[in-house]
Amino acid sequence: MYLSASFLGCSKRTTAVLLEPALSTTSVSIICPQVENFGFPNNRAFVSVQDQTGTAITDFALGNFVASENGTPCVVLGYKKVNNIADPLSTAIVIDRSGSMGWSSAMSDAKTAAIAYVNAMAATDFAEIVLYDNEVEVPQTFTNDKALLIAAINSAYARGGTATFEGAVKGADDLSLRSGRKTILVMTDGDDASQLETEATAIIKINKAGIAAFCVGFGGSANMTNLDNLSRGTGGQSFTATTLNELIGRFTGIFYIMNNLVEVDFRSRIGDVLPLDNTRELTVYLNYTGLNKSCKKKYGY
Template sequence: MFFVFAGCSDEDNPVIQNGVTSINANGSLIQVDRTHMQGTMFVTDQNNSPVTDITSSNVTATLSWVSDGSVTGTVNVQPGSTSGKKIAAATTMDYSGSMQNDQIICMENGVKAYITSMQTGDITEIIKFDDNVIVAQTFTDDKTLLNIAVDSNYSLGGSTALYQSIYQGTNDAYLQNVNQYIRCVIAFTDGGENASSVTRDDMITNALTKGIPVYTIGLLDFYSGTIGSPGLDMKNIADTTGGFYFRIPPDTCSGLSQIYNTINNQLNGAYTIEITWPSANLPPSGTAVTALVTITYNNLTASFQKQYIIQ
């Protein structure tokens, strides 16, 4: 099964409303059946804060395929809070040998900040990894247990099984009830993958198939768009699966707490999205199609898309 996700924005004609001068969008979608898709949608402003007043009237969805065919779907968007959904986040923590002690402290403080900001009913899982992947605490809403897990000491310090940790988090998040939770993975690392037992393609396909967006945080001196660089890899993982990428330099790692709080705010400002395609005009089963979701907010436009094989 083939998937591609991409998110983008267009601010050629910005109009300021509630202080919003630009928007970005991304999200995860899964095919429920031939005529229905559902998932999670994130819309943020220039400060990475959630835009919280998006309605179905702001969102359009188009399905297209290579024979120049296309249809427009009916979209239903609801804030996750309105639908009663809580947050289920699998949080991965890097304890590979390249992580210095002060950086580990920053990472742990950042995750603790996320735990503190959890709302009633939210659940979190703690995953620690080097070349081994350890579930230090399964999903729970007990903040005491979560903080104990963050402080737990394992004999780690080897290589970096980043993909394996995301794969584990995706599988565990997927087991949480989709009708009760907005599910995601929050993945942290200070460097590149070099130890996983699953491939990058397998990790991404798993996230896309299960509809689990992956937020990524890179503790990196600079962002490089060079193919094979850790920064580009982390950004692509987030862009492709429906999350967002954050970078922070090691010498300012104390700012990680703010990044984790920002992610928490974005998750709490997420939307559930359902799309219905007109059955009479769809292409044959087995056709490669592209679903494009476009958000328009007072002359500001952002979009994301998913390519998949229609049932």
């Protein structure tokens, strides 16, 4: 197969080496939950590719990926499976503690799921705990001390309203200067009632940090439209859960995604002219021998 030289940023026609998929792979999905621009114009895109069973695929050749930015082709410099030790994971675990969380076992279940996530973390991983009702509180800033994280989780009690977007933005703000893999995990059982952030402003601020929000709606009253928009608008995914086991599975499933990423290194070829929201939109195209998918991620500059 031949790929356009101009699309790859090369001066000559380039023969792409494409790996054959596993015989059992019938479909793939791809998301880009993070773009790191600390070395701009050379950047790192972290992508997650999964097969139809939800199993991560991390074995690719360079020709499997091409990319563009605001419609302009990028130079793809290389790819590799992310080294989870060299790029430790930082997670803002954002938990709803509004009054409705106390009407059933929701608060207890949320604590159990968050603790399962913390217990899955490697020794080099970090997390912070963000609790929100109508206000946002950070009882524990970023640490890899699991005992401190679990104590902060267990300090939550149900009260007040549901400022979901404000909690997510706080997580993005705190993650923005951290290096390595990073993500926001947002859990709620209700509808957003933020006073300071809207869905649109939350998406813009999270994208400026180059990260994604993974959202989990628990129970039948969670506003999945808001959560779907927040996650898809930032390059993440949203999930529902109705039981404790499902909730634990959603939390640990997000951990699985963030621990099986592929780094696609690319060079930006556009200047300093940016849209009004001061973000660039990266599109990563995957050709996994006849299985074609793409994903988009906005990031700040």
